[in-house]
Amino acid sequence: MFQRFDVTADPSHGPARLAALRELMGAEGLDAVLVPRADRFQGEYVAPADERLAWLTGFTGSAGFCAVTAQEAGVFVDGRYRVQVRSQVAPDFTPVNWPEVKLADWLLERLGSGQRVGFDPWLHTVDEIENLRERLTPKGIGLVPIDNPINRLWSDRPAAPDAAFSAFPEEIAGESHASKRARLAAQLREAGERACVLTLPDSIAWLLNIRGGDVAYNPVPHAFAVLHEDGTCDLYARPGKADAIRDHLGEEVRVHPETSFVPGLDFLPSPTRLDPKSCPEAIHQFLTARGITVSRGSDPCLLPKARKSAAEIAATTEAHLRDGAAMVSFLAWLDREAPKGGLTEIDVVRGLEGFRRATNALLDLSFDTICGAAAHGAIVHYRVTEQTDAPVRPGELLLVDSGGQYLDGTTDITRTVAIGPAPEGAAESYTRVLQGMIAISRARFPKGVAGQHLDALARYPLWLAGQDYDHGTGHGVGVFLSVHEGPQRLSRLSDVPLEPGMILSNEPGYYREGAWGIRIENLILVEEAPSLPGADDRAMLSFRTLTWVPLDRRLIVPDLLSRDERAWIDAYHAGVLDRIWPRVEGAARDWLDSACAPL
Structure with a gap:
């Protein structure tokens, strides 16, 4: 496990x-x-x-x-x-x-x-x-x-992680790290900067096409790096961690022990870029004390990393289809077993991991599976333990938020399902949450629009009923990287314009403390919107769905839906059948046929 x-x-x-x-x-x-x-x-x-x-x-x-x-x-x-x-x-x-x-x-x-x-x-x-x-x-x-x-x-503090770094395939990345370094170095020169200090693990992983194992579930390396104006790079890591990737890094990436990082700052040229939103204050203090001019600017990896390459998009599309098939097999199993009353939350988590492992491609989870039965579903980031493990009982809701790390992609999906008859009021709230998810999925918007401009679309159906949720509507997601990735978000706080190639989650919810929680989540990709007959030439963007797994039709109240919303659900389920049916077999196929029937 x-x-x-x-x-x-x-x-x-x-x-x-x-x-x-x-x-x-x-x-x-x-x-x-x-x-x-x-x-x-x-x-x-x-x-x-x-x-x-x-x-x-x-x-x-x-x-x-x-x-x-x-x-x-x-x-x-x-x-x-x-x-x-x-x-x-x-x-x-x-x-x-x-x-x-x-x-x-x-x-x-x-x-x-x-x-x-x-x-x-x-x-x-x-x-x-x-x-x-x-x-x-x-x-x-x-x-x-x-x-x-x-x-x-902290007398028994654990040792620092010591996982070895690995090379990430260029055919999935879509660009060599030499090309990435040269591209970003050109931006530094254009800004009049001679170097940039990088500390964010996923930025360093993306820039150098490497991965690590220093934190749970996210394949990132613990290291510091300095990118220079000539495209060369100094990488600082604990001894031995980078030994296996020396050939991959090549001569333009110099590897040093992490203990050399602070002394190495002494030799940085002026001006050196720091991102004040992610750079530790200690580095800033050190540079300014030595008279090195600090240039403040964004981590240069953030936006290029967020704008996925064509190769990354193709790879993660396949990862999501593979994961979707595992999810369908899991939901078919859950629908058979849960009404019998013998499952607990831990049983469900183990069962889902088993279906993902059966793909023979799962490298890790992308986070601890959130499996909340009844009242536990209202704890947004609930983690089941041996002490809190609760039975999954008929007449309750079950919220399962989970994801997998595959070499070709990172997945994140939430489905809320009814175990037997739904609790009072749950179907109406589920339908409003679904309406918000559909509104984001169908959105068309001009270039320059940020997540804060779209967030209200997901909340409006809930607001009409006096309801809301206390988390963002969506976060960025990497490709075999962090399941939470910036700077893109669907949130009232996000002023970063959305751009083609960005992947986001779309996950409105509603939580009734002490009773149940509802969240529905698909991952979506920003892309150029298809042109409309008679429209002006304004550049527009839209979302393409990456996640293809049935919604619980038993929790949908059709009378609350508009004609367009009903059409979207039927088209989505037809898309699930088209993409996932060939990837499952036996009882899972039978279940999928029923789960994707038109409203």
Whole structure:
């Protein structure tokens, strides 16, 4: 099994660890300390050695941070985790709704002039620290760089990951890393910059056509890199990690031990680009202290990585069809077995992984499968453990959000299904969620439109019923890379224009705490929209669906749908039959015929 069901954090440890941290704060004259969920590379996913937030608080979500004062410890989480955090932290910690409550405002309410806030400059970006300084310094509150206090308290901290890097096939990438380096180096020269520091693991993986195994489920390498104006690159990694890819990297990529990275910064030319949204403050401090001119700009890999090549699109299209067949076999099995009442959430997770493994192409999951029965479905990022494993019972909803990592693509799909008769009100809410998903799928929009302009399309049917959801509508997705990829998003917060080749999730939802949760998710690809008769020549974009797996027709209320929505569902199911039926057999084919019948 790729997925484990052990309990990874224990809230009961929190109070003693919090007391030890406060004792250390007192000894060092600190009035507050920040504990983020971040590592020195500033990627979204962290290794066990960097799970400092979970070690201190018990909260295991993928985003958040803790601010500790002498009297209070606030755990800041977004809408995805507000149910989860309450069950994972001890009463000594106070959940804080973020970003509605800003960290600076929270600190200003609790601290006064002359007081000091400690932070590890490797675990916070340039922007984060500058924004805090801008608010705190005028009030006389100081931000103090410190050696990480959690590292000093965490006696059994796991070792740093040591997975070897591997080469990613050029025929899937669609471009050699030499070509990528040359292309981005030309952009640096055009901007008058002589080098760029890269820290994001997926950026380095994309640029050099390499993959790694340093965090769970996301095949990214832990390394630092410097891209120079001549297209050469310095790669800094733990000894031995890059040995197997020396020939792949070639002479223009120089490999150094990671311990040489900071000393190597001494020799960077001026100006050197840093991305203030992802570069650790420690690197910025080091360069400016040595008089090296810093040029602020976006990580040059972000947009090229997001705009998938034709080869990547072809590869991931195949990966999604393969994964769709595994999902259909799984749903057919689930439909047979779940109504008998003998399954639990863990049984379902194991069953789904088995169907994906049967493809003989699965390299890993793309995240811990979220399998929430009944009330657990309302925990947006629920992870089943041996302690929380619940039965899957008739008369309830089951939410399954899952994905696979294949060499040719990364998948992410959510289906909510009824086990026997649906609970009261669930079908109506499911239909509204589906209407939002359809609205995004059918969208046509001018070039220059960003995710924040489209997000409301998915919410409008829910808003009409006084309902909503507290997470974004969609995130970017890589190709055998991170299942959460920026900078593209479908979100009120995203001002990045969508461009052809970008892959996004389309996953509206609705959650009734204590009862059930609903989410429906397909992955979609941005592409040039087909021309319309009589339309002007304005350039338009649209979405192409990548995910082909039936929706639960038992939860659809046809009377709530428009004619166009009904037509979209029937056409989608016809597309599922056309693409997936040849890839399954036996009982799965019979089930698929029934599941894809027209409304």
